[in-house]
Amino acid sequence: MTETVDDGTTRRVDEAGLRAWLLECVAGYVLFDGDIQPDRPFADYGLDSVYALSMCGEIEEHTGIDIDPAMIWDHPTVNALTDALVVRLKQSS
Amino acid sequence: MTALASGRPSTGAAAANESSLPGRVAATIAAAKAAPIAAASAAPFGTGLIADGADAPFSPVRRATLDTRDAFPDAECAVLDASGVAAAYVPAALGGADGGLPLLVDTLRTVSGEDLTVAVAHVKTFLGGVSVWVSGHPDQQQHLAKLILDGAVVSWGLTERERGSDLLSGQLSATPNPGGGWRLDGEKWLINNATRARLICVLARTSPAGGPRGFSVFLVDKHSLSPGTWRCLPAEPTHGIRGADISGIAFAGAEVAADALIGPVGSGIETVLLGLQLTRIACVSLSLGAGDHALRLALELAGHLELHGTPQLRLPHVRRALGRAGASLALAETAATMAARCAHALPGEASVVSSIAKACVPILIQEMIAELADILGASAFRTDGPDHGAFEKLERDHRIVPIFDGSTPVCRNALFNQFPTLVDAHRAGRVADAGLSIAADPAAPLPDLDTAALSLVSRTGCSVVQALPGAVQRLAARAGTHGGAAARMLGLAQRLSSLTDEVTTRMAGIRPSARSVPAEAFALARRYELCFAGAAAIHRWLAQPTASTGGLRLEAALGRAIQLLDPGQAEPADVLAADLLTAPVAAGAGAR
């Protein structure tokens, strides 16, 4: 579960935790010796477009929000996706 | 004619009466068969027109001749145009027929039951239009709807030479012009109706780097192109559907206006993937018609055969094979009908349901055709037998269905990608109840197709399968009060439920993978498909009024699903199938 704190006015999001979780999630989907770099496109790790969509379910379950699957295409690195998810999480209430 | 081979399309209330589109189409075809072609006409794509007054459209002799000559069935397509089939290609809200995908499936089943080549040639317009229904602006949609309803042929250009089904490797490019509009360069190849069609929806690379946001869809009207900037590529002779126009188109600096772009720049892959959810479901109707036709032909041809002096049709082992074939067809149609209704009632699950339907139904029918050929021996493959070669033509024609627009391996791979969601949702028993009850009940009014609710992945997994435990409980209650058929269904449903649990357990054990998808994953996808099809039969059975006559067909379908999942349990399913073979066809809507 993502670590959010709701104090009634703003929603703080644990960005670092989310980034770390995403790195693990991607690593689980690819067969790659070594560390996943957060600024390299998913495609570099063989996570091609259609297959990348498979992560959508896990991301939704982990963050608790619905996302447009194509968000993964629009933000195709761990860093970019983390940033976009943080924005969505802060917007959700 | 028994319930096995009544071969009429299955809809809900509309059924096969004349006021429904399938009924009108069937009647128009029947009328055309009775009226020979009057004279040679100069049809625009009439290279193959057989100017022989003795042969009527859809006649067996003409069908065989067209096939031998790789000639386009223009008279047949004209008959379909006259019957109003195109109304099924256009959403009701844009002036098309009411009834959505289920109506399209039933209508096309009627056509493909006569001739697959004709069906493939005609339904392409639905594929051509679907990108606009998914992503077009209202004015683009209205414009195209009017063209289609007026008889325009629209093609869909996705694939290229040497690139197969890998859409992201496409090289046909669209470069924006400084003054507006786009310039197209490149080719699309092995495209149905690329030459015949006036309009073609093409997937073009709009970003040199490509990727899932690097492509866009353009609706190209040949009438708007300057001469010399485009040409059609030669037709490719094919193993089956020989008369179909399988050709291509090449653009060299072809200019299209800004409003040729469908959806935002970069939305092409998404549009195509969502569109494929609809076309994959629609196209299984080709298999259903082929199955209907194959069974009719097999019964006819086997009627001429003897083995050591005994007519084939009286031999128990032949009857068993025929029963199994009929049960396969019943299973295929149950899966197809459910899938088509799910697209309307559970649009968010269409990504899963369309992969299941497109992988499962064509293979069921392909295997059924092979089993029938096994019974018939050489007469199956004669081109000059009493059927005028209809069976062997059908056998070749049908082979394209499991191959095109989402081949069986591609669809199973897509399903595999969603295994984790399917497993989780199954374990959690997640069911979209309202949507499923509408999908399961053919009499329930169907909401309009909401393309905006389509999704690249299914958040809720697959309700049809996930609702299986609940369905078993309802059956148990009914068996308690009604006994009889309900008790039989209960036994079968319990077996299916336990097989489904096994499948999902094994699915949980395979790790996701981008490239190295193990062979076992494809085998599991096949099993999950059969669980879907069997579950569809159960839900449908529960939804029908208790006094309905369609129950036997659904029971046989369910039995067949279990037989295909668990080969050691042949006999119960064979008994059901045998009953299907001998039960008389019910009046009215047919035994569904």
Next chain:
Amino acid sequence: MTGSLTGPGQATAASPVSELERLLGDATVPGNAVGNATILAADERCETLAEGERLLGRSGFNAHWVPAELGGRFHRLDGLIEVIRTVYRRDPALGLGYGAGSFIAAVNVWAAGSPRQRADLATLLLRGGRAACSYRALAGGDGRGGTSLVAFPTPGGRGRLLTGRAEWIVNPRHADALVLFARTDSAPGERSHSQLLVHRSFLLGAHARHLGRARLAGMRGVGFGGVEFAACPIPDSAVVGVLGGGTETALRSSALARIALTGMTCGLLDTALRTALRCLAGRRLYGGTAADLPLTRTVLAEAFADLILADAFTVVAARAVHTAPARALTYAAAVKALVPRVLIDALDRLSGLLGSQFYLRTGRYAIFQKLLRDALSSASEPAPRTTSLADLLPQLPLAARGGWSQPDAEPLAEQTFRLGADLPGLRYDALSAAASGDDPLARSLAADADRLRPDSDDRLEHAVASRARACLQELARLAADCSALPTPYLAPTAPAHVFDLAERWTGVLATAACLGLWRCNGGEGDEFIGDPVWPLAALHRLDAHLGRHHDPLPEELAARLHTELTRREEAGLTFDLACHPTSA
């Protein structure tokens, strides 16, 4: 050259197969007059490959179906299969139309003809002439179907008048001699039919006319025709052998024909598999080639295993014709019931891999769709496959009470399994139609179970040994299930489950064939034939074909087979057990 094989992978430069391969050249080269391009063009036109016929005629190909003792090269049935299979690897229609067609006709005369008839036919064939018979005469256990000929004595008592139709004749217009099956006595019973050897000259008169061509979706280069006779005078000397011996002769020759034709068709799958491999290796997909994907490798390996299964069963049946002639009809029916479907199923799954590439009639891989059509058109030729199963039904209770239940019953002579080893001469008179309880092939399983590599610590070899034991147990269960079958259950009107019993029998026989071959060949060096991977894979596929599972080949077996497959493709070797050099 006597036409004998020298064992797997050991074809010498001068063996008949290598001679033919050299003559036929590289199939993929555009300029080859008998290459794929020309074969496809002839198929499009529904014409025989004329250049192919000329080539084979010039090379003295006919000698392969003339017995050695009559001056030809026909010595062993497996040798014949291997030679004609070479042609099936290029164009099955040419193989049937030119080669096999003459063989299945001539074998009636070799089996039952008088010394004069045999010598005359040998001379005719060795000079390049051709023979033909009604193909449909293979149908059913009575060998009778498809002809409605009668040949009763003339009123004057000298000679006979031939009336009626003979259909499904392979290339009757090119035949110099026709072998026809006709009723020669109006009384009912087994002695009322005879084979007739009718020379071409008889077809030229007013009393005979050729019927139109029968057309199939495949084998389009074969002119299937027929002849209609109207009181055509023929001499008494046209009767082959003894008057009234026609049914017996037809049964004997049908046993040889069924095994031979099925065995030759394995060559078709060989080329289809080669074509698929090449196509997939060349297709780039998702950054690699299609051939790199696990599914691709598995399906290719499964097709390879299917081919080996088909080859193993037919080659053992062909060799058993020599060592256990009394069982030839039974084993022929079993082969014909099982193998064609194995081949077609493999082709179907390969076509699924190839996708749209399979569907094109032009292009580099277009030969595939032709081979598929050829296979479909010949698999059930001319009767449904279940006819062969029906032939096995009457044998079930006898075998159950006989050979299956007698541990001391004779197994097949070991030399049957040793590929390339010499065999006793073919004794036509010993090819019996009588049902008996013997089943030496099934009994060979006992030797497999006892003696399979006892010293080995190879896990796979032990797996093979357990397969043998499991199959013996299946045989015992089958015996229990079959021993009390009532007589009505032995006819084609039997309940469907009785046909399943016959199918289980074909599974036991095919298993025995695979295990026997593995046990008796190889064992030294690292030849493929000695590798336990192939029998394990073949038996896994056998279970799939018998409807016992829908599972993919286990990864370990698939990987090793795929490696061997690509090795052979790169080296230009066939995929059957013989592993010959080929340029198909």
